Amino acid sequence: MFARETRWFPILAAVLIGAAMLSAPLASAQDLTKPAAPAEETKPTDPLGRETPEGLVRGLVKAMAEQDYARAAQYLDLGKVPASRRATQGRAIAQDLQQILDQGGWIASGRDLSGAPEGNLDDNLPPERERFASVRTPQGTVDLYLQRTKGAADGPDIWLVSQASVAQIPDLLGRVKAGILERIIPETLTGPKLWGVPAAHWGALLAWAAISFIVASVVLLSIRSGLRRFWRDRPDSVRMRLLEAAVPPLRINVAVWIFALGGIYLGVAVVARQVFGFLAEVVGWIGLGWFLLRIIDVAATVVIAKVTERARVEALSAIRFFRRVAKFLVIAAVAIVILDAFGFNVSAGLAALGIGGIAIALGAQKTIENLVGSLTLIADHPIREGDFCQIGDKMGVIEDIGMRSTRVRTLDRTIVNVPNGMLSSMQIENFSVKDKFWFHPALSLRYETTPDQIRLILIEMRAALYAEPKIDPSIVRVRYTGLEADYLKIEVFTYILVKDMNEFLEIQEGLLLKFMDIVNTHGAGFAFPSQTVYLARDDKPQAEKARIAAEKMAALRGLPPDDGANETEAHDDGAQTGDTGETDTTPEESKGGALTTLFRRIKLRL
Structure with a gap:
């Protein structure tokens, strides 16, 4: 039903999910404190990665996963705690913070946390303040914040969990209720720990992911069935096509939403939720991209059907081209978001593209040339898909006009790919746009043919042409044009008012057979390349x-x-x-x- 361009999208999704599953635990639980590479070697850095809000959260989660609460305490602003008790009380506060987040809290995703030292300046918060987590309580949701403070004397400014948020931890610990897993599974049965998380929690998240997908499927299939009964449309209607296209990817997105919402109420450890939350985010973006690709396919299919119905076939190539461009933009946007979720500095990459734009332009001259050639073909539309053309020394049917090249099916049934940059500058003869066919045979009669025979042949040939209903009556010319080296020449010039090659060949065949009958009827014949030698005595002039x-x-x-x-x-x-x-x-x-x-x-x- 949909274009072949989307059939590989589930494969891409599986590859990205697999990469995420392999790298997410390391990125979220082991390498979370790895600071970003400094821009300059001489610039001082914080060994715990607290220069940015994103770095602080990664380091804090890693310390919690390793149950290293002494290091986790270094991510808290303990300025109100007496220095003599900071080591002991800091570890306790860090452990309480993890318990709060495990039972009813969630940490902001990596995309919501700023990777810049100055933080997010567009979040309607003071410049030195960032929200990094929220806790669900019976009285409502409580947000926890980070605060930017001065670091060591020779070090950079760092981010810490604010003193106000640290002061709220004891109170929140008493207000947060235990999760479902903690109430139904005794701690002795939670099994061994993986990255600081009991095995029961990992199993619970896997089971909940499967349940979320099943619930999403049942809900969406029920909605689809209800809409079918309510609309009572044909299966090929626009609404039904959109509905069929939207249901499969929406199942993924709805399942991700159910999974994220239920994970908080399950009371699963925050470290496990961070790992699965990362995976869910990647899967959600892939599902959104899949949804957009299918909607683009349906929209393009509907528009192509409308254009074909109105016989505006010249617009088909443009529609297919812009469909590819729209799909490319969707895939590029999803890829950028996923790379950002993996921790790649996409902004720095885009900036590097700006710096190296000249080098890239020089290296991609042919690619840019082919893209411009594609736009030229779309604007001028000298050819369309399905046209029979001669391009250079190749003759065949245009099968596809892509962003880089045009695919031609030759008469030998082979495929020739012509770069669009080259194609836009070549001479193209398009046989499919003919409004009529030129009929111009030349007959060669023997020299023994008499003038009277030629006159009769010309008369009857004109009559045969006028008798054909597909002949253009405004121009019918049959003339005896000269004495050639070995034949007498009769030329025909007219047009046959058909657009189909097969129909033209059929009419041409009938007319040529009629001409042969006319020549034979009047005792004449067709000449062959030959010479006639006459032997006679040399008589004196009379x-x-x-x-x-x-x-x-x-x-x-x-x-x-x-x-x-x-x-x-x-x-x-x-x-x-x-x-x-x-x-x-x-x-x-x-x-x-x-x-x-x-x-x-x-x-x-x-």
């Missing part, structure tokens, strides 16, 4: 025809015919007797004028 020709030339010169003949005889006599060829002037010379005299002298000289 004297009578020579005399008539002489009289015509004499008349043209203005001389009496007899004088010309006598002068010729006198010239012949003089030649035989050795006369010089000169003659006396006669009275006719003075009467005929200078021109007559000139002609006569030239004649005698010759």
Whole structure:
């Protein structure tokens, strides 16, 4: 039902989930205190990673996972605790904080925590203050905050759990109720611990993830069934297509929402919830991306159907192109969010792209050229998918116009991929946009064909063309055009008013067969490349025809015919007797004028 571009999306989701499962425990429970690489080697850093709110939370959760409460106390602002009791009381406060978060609290996700030393300046809080956790109590939700303070004398400013939040911990400990797991599973049955979390908690989260997916599936399938009965639409209607496209990915997103909400009431350890929360966040973004891809497919399919119905096939390539662009943007956005969730500094990466933009542009010249070529093809639409074209020396059907190249199915049934940058500058002959076909055969008749035979053949060929209903009557030309080296040439020029190649070939076949019948009917034949040699005796020119020709030339010169003949005889006599060829002037010379005299002298000289 949907385009093939989305069939690999579940595979991508599985790969990302697997990577998240492998890296999430390490990122959330073991390497959470690993500080970011300093921008400069000489710049002092905090060994516990407390320079940013995100670094503090990671370090705190790692210390809790390892049950190292002495190190966890270093993430708390114990300024109101006497220095003599900070070591002992700090460990107790850190342990109480973990118990509060385990029973009814949740920590903000990595995307909500700022990775900048100055924190998030757009959260409607004072610049030196950040919310990092919330605790559910019978009286309502209580937020816990971080405070930016001065660090060591030669060190950077650091973030700590604020004194006000530390002071609330004893009170919250008495107000938070035990979770479901703590009430139904005795501590002795929780099993061994993994990353500081009882095995029962990990198993409970896995079971709850499966239950969440089942509940989400049942709810959404029930809603889909109810909407089908209420709408009573055809399966191919727009609303039903959107509904069918939305249900599978929405099951993932709803399951993630149910899982996140129920995890708090289960009372699962906050460390386990952080790991599964990270996985749930990744899966949720993948589900959202899948949802958007399917909606884009449905929207594009509906628009393509409308365009095809209105015979605006030139817009099909543009719709498919922009569908690919929209999918690319969705996948890129989801990938950026997931990379950010994994802890990659996406902002720094984008900044590096700005710095290295020139180098990237130089290295991606062909890619950019092909992309611009794609836009040119979309704007000018010289070709469309399904068109039969000749591109360079290749002829075939356009199967797909992609973002980088165009795929052509040749007559040999092979696939040729032409880069769009090259294609936009090539000469393209598109046979599919013909409004009519040019019919222009040339007939070669034998030289034995008489003029009367040619006249009859021309008349009947014109009649055959006019009798064909698909012939364009405004231009029908059948002419005898000349004497070639070995044949007599008849040319036909007209158009056949069809757009389909097969129909044109059928009509052309019928007309050519009619022409052959006409030629054979009148006793003529078609010439082959040949030469005819005639053998005969060499006859002298006929004297009578020579005399008539002489009289015509004499008349043209203005001389009496007899004088010309006598002068010729006198010239012949003089030649035989050795006369010089000169003659006396006669009275006719003075009467005929200078021109007559000139002609006569030239004649005698010759």
